[in-house]
Amino acid sequence: MKKNKILKRIVTMSIVVISVWIFWPSMQQQQITVNKSLITTPLLAEKKRLVNTAQVNNLLEITSKKITSNDSATLVAKAYAAELSFPSYSQPLTHNDFDRLKPNHFNPQSILVDDEGTQVTAALSKYRYTYPEQVLATLTGDNIDNAELQLIDLNTGRTLLSSQFEQDESNWYAQFEGQRDLPRQLQATIKARVNGKDITIALALKYVDSVATLEGFNSVFNQEADMVMQANLTTKKKGLYRVRANLFDANNQPIAHLVSKEKLNKGSSHINLKAHQSVLHGKQAPFYLSTFSIELMSPAPGKPKKYGNSAIKKYEIKGFEVSSLSDIPYQPSQQEQQRLRLLQNMAEGG
Numbered sequence: 437m438k439k440n441k442i443l444k445r446i447v448t449m450s451i452v453v454i455s456v457w458i459f460w461p462s463m464q465q466q467q468i469t470v471n472k473s474l475i476t477t478p479l480l481a482e483k484k485r486l487v488n489t490a491q492v493n494n495l496l497e498i499t500s501k502k503i504t505s506n507d508s509a510t511l512v513a514k515a516y517a518a519e520l521s522f523p524s525y526s527q528p529l530t531h532n533d534f535d536r537l538k539p540n541h542f543n544p545q546s547i548l549v550d551d552e553g554t555q556v557t558a559a560l561s562k563y564r565y566t567y568p569e570q571v572l573a574t575l576t577g578d579n580i581d582n583a584e585l586q587l588i589d590l591n592t593g594r595t596l597l598s599s600q601f602e603q604d605e606s607n608w609y610a611q612f613e614g615q616r617d618l619p620r621q622l623q624a625t626i627k628a629r630v631n632g633k634d635i636t637i638a639l640a641l642k643y644v645d646s647v648a649t650l651e652g653f654n655s656v657f658n659q660e661a662d663m664v665m666q667a668n669l670t671t672k673k674k675g676l677y678r679v680r681a682n683l684f685d686a687n688n689q690p691i692a693h694l695v696s697k698e699k700l701n702k703g704s705s706h707i708n709l710k711a712h713q714s715v716l717h718g719k720q721a722p723f724y725l726s727t728f729s730i731e732l733m734s735p736a737p738g739k740p741k742k743y744g745n746s747a748i749k750k751y752e753i754k755g756f757e758v759s760s761l762s763d764i765p766y767q768p769s770q771q772e773q774q775r776l777r778l779l780q781n782m783a784e785g786g
Contacts, residue, residue, distance in 0.1 A: 513779035520768045520776060526662070526712040529682060529690040536682060536693045539729055540564050545639065554579055554631045560624060564642040566745040567616050571643070575601055575608040575626060583628035585610035587643075590621035601628075618643045620740070647672050647732045648744030650679070653725075653751045654706075661762045662710040665694075665725065665753070669744070673732060674701045677744075680729040683711055686720045694725070697733075713761040721758065725751040 522528060529536060544559035556577030565571055573585045583601035588594070596618065601608040626637040654666040667679055677700050683691045692715040698707045709725070716723075730744030768776070 509783035513783045523712050523766045525695050527693045529693045549630050558626050558637045567645045568614050570611050572611045579631040581629040586625045588623045588625050589619045644743050646745040647742045648730050650746040656753050656756050658760045661713045661764045665709045667707050669705045671700050676733040678731045679707050681725045682727040716758045723753040
């Protein structure tokens with residue numbers, strides 16, 4: 437009996453590992469510090485890379501209960517099979533996919549200052565800034581007397597930039613100009629006087645110098661089952677680039693999350709974003725792209741990825757006929773089919 441329990445645990449752990457391998461996204465961490473050591477709360481940013489949020493929520497809900505290893509494998513296999521109905525470069529997008537709609541969102545940090553229930557909330561306008569963007573911060577709450585925003589080099593503890601908060605009718609605001617070549621390990625620190633107490637709130641952020649700029653797009657064209665949008669980039673470094681964008685319909689409803697990877701040289705380059713016919717049928721044109729993300733992938737373990745910026749906020753797609761696309765369904769790659777077979781075999785107890 438004990439051996440059977442141990443075996444079930446091993447199988448269940450194997451399923452969890454495979455699930456993480458297939459689905460799990462990278463996550464960032466933010467911290468709050470009040471009066472240096474009073475409160476420290478790590479928060480994981482919501483950056484889930486899953487296609488169908490409802491399926492994933494079901495997965496988490498069921499796996500949190502006591503279920504058999506076969507049930508776990510069956511659930512994961514079904515979720516992955518549903519994902520493979522669409523190509524990885526053109527995944528369906530809904531309003532529930534907050535991480536894809538707001539990939540650079542900063543989670544506001546709310547804290548209690550004292551036992552009387554006095555609370556303040558601090559936030560940055562985004563998590564990652566690209567030079568020369570301004571860093572913007574807000575502070576809300578009662579009984580705030582004054583506050584200062586500082587940018588701290590975590591390696592040296594030195595204050596690099598600072599700005600005093602100013603108050604309007606409801607909030608306190610502060611900002612400072614960005615600088616090129618800021619250190620990698622940064623922290624935005626808010627020092628405030630609240631209800632007679634001095635508090636310190638530390639907020640995580642990134643400030644980077646752009647390695648590439650998305651300048652615009654060429655005319656859209658069809659390529660078998662794909663609507664192809666050729667992006668024009670100016671790159672400062674060569675390497676493997678990943679470009680992401682969200683596709684919306686005429687009613688501003690999300691349609692698909694588009695991703696493309698390609699090795700690019702320094703200078704003027706092109707990379708194609710493709711929307712598969714499976715996500716376009718029944719959607720109302722004209723379409724448009726927004727929420728652009730440009731990344732230079734890490735060249736080796738231990739080396740961080742770098743980021744680019746976009747010179748445009750939105751690209752409108754006019755005059756494209758979805759009917760011009762082939763109805764060929766997406767065929768999963770050999771690697772994707774191997775992953776699915778592995779999960780199915782585990783679900784069957786094989």
